[in-house]
Amino acid sequence: MAIKIYTKTGDGGKTALIGGTKVPKSHLRIESYGTIDELNSFIGLLSDHITNDEHSKIILKEIQDRLFTVGSSLATDPDKDAIMKLPDLKEEDITLLENEIDNMNEILPKMKNFILPGGHVAVSTAHVTRCVCRRAERNCVAMQQEEMFISPLVIKYINRLSDYLFVLARFIAHNLQVEEIAWKARI
Numbered sequence: 001m002a003i004k005i006y007t008k009t010g011d012g013g014k015t016a017l018i019g020g021t022k023v024p025k026s027h028l029r030i031e032s033y034g035t036i037d038e039l040n041s042f043i044g045l046l047s048d049h050i051t052n053d054e055h056s057k058i059i060l061k062e063i064q065d066r067l068f069t070v071g072s073s074l075a076t077d078p079d080k081d082a083i084m085k086l087p088d089l090k091e092e093d094i095t096l097l098e099n100e101i102d103n104m105n106e107i108l109p110k111m112k113n114f115i116l117p118g119g120h121v122a123v124s125t126a127h128v129t130r131c132v133c134r135r136a137e138r139n140c141v142a143m144q145q146e147e148m149f150i151s152p153l154v155i156k157y158i159n160r161l162s163d164y165l166f167v168l169a170r171f172i173a174h175n176l177q178v179e180e181i182a183w184k185a186r187i
Contacts, residue, residue: 018072019080029148032139033074039136040067042129049122053175056168059100063161066093070154074140078149089153097160104171113182115170120178126169133162 014022015030023030047060069087117127137158143150173180 018075019077021077021080028139028143028146029074032136032143032150033071035132035136035139036067036071036074039129039132040064040071042125042132043067046122046125046129049125050172051122053172056171059096062096063164066157070157073151073154074143089151089157091153094153094157094160097157097164101160101164101167104167108167108170108174111170113184116181116183117169118181119173120176122176123169123173123178126165126172130162130165130169133158133165137162 013025015025016022043060043064047057050057050060066089069089072087073089117124137155140150140155140158144155170180172178
């Protein structure tokens with residue numbers, strides 16, 4: 001018999017962190033890892049929209065794996081010992097993003113204007129994904145400001161990931177030969 005997906009334990013508006021601590025579903029820690037989950041889903045959607053760049057799709061899969069690591073870190077009660085061994089984020093994960101940014105920037109034309117999201121569904125999806133990433137970062141920083149434990153590496157990774165997603169949006173446009181939409185301020 002298949003395992004049931006519903007447990008009914010959250011019907012009262014509470015959920016359990018890894019370690020067993022019950023918290024309201026509105027708790028900042030839940031909001032943070034929920035936004036990471038949303039980000040991971042958007043990265044999957046973005047990958048589905050990329051049709052001509054297998055390398056970026058491979059990197060996006062790697063990022064999705066790291067986001068599960070970030071989510072498990074955020075979902076763990078820092079005051080309790082986790083029953084299972086959870087994966088760790090590493091400095092090399094950030095270096096990978098930085099190297100990818102540098103490699104794409106070598107190919108891209110110099111940016112001379114602010115860029116409006118759009119021009120192709122893959123480009124727009126990359127920008128939506130970047131915005132969700134920025135929200136995840138704000139949630140993580142709010143945790144830090146509320147003196148909830150969060151690994152500094154998580155905040156650094158999410159910050160670098162939003163940079164990567166911005167450059168990737170430009171790179172997708174370049175590969176698709178879609179003209180970037182420059183923002184022209186109304187005077």
